[in-house]
Amino acid sequence: MARLRTLVSLFQTHPEVQDAFMPFQKLAQEDMEHSAILRSHALRVMGTVDKCLARIRTPEKLQTLMHELGERHVNYNARYDFVDLVGSQFVYAIKPHLEDGWSKELEEAWLQLFRVMSYYMKKGMQDANVITY
Known part of the structure; x- marks a missing residue:
């Protein structure tokens, strides 16, 4: 449920982010938890976080994963400035599930992971937008 x-x-x-996703533009807040498309996207996001954690000791693999994800997101017309918003929302969603195990250090570690993920994803978006002649 944290993923959703x-x-x-x-x-x-950030309602402007919802407006950027075609399938969710007209979706009411109360209908979101029943959206199969939103649930599927949330699973992909969590899968990417899991893959990044699995690659934490091989940074070049994490960089490649996120760079390629950024390149693909250009095809979806994803907004570059929205990429940085996911990390803090992830922390907000996961924090209640860890209760007593949560600490400021753990929060900073998650935020740092998302900063790294965002950096390489945005780099991929930038590189994909370069026009070669």
């Missing part, structure tokens, strides 16, 4: 909460809270705090 990440996207729902992102749409609540």
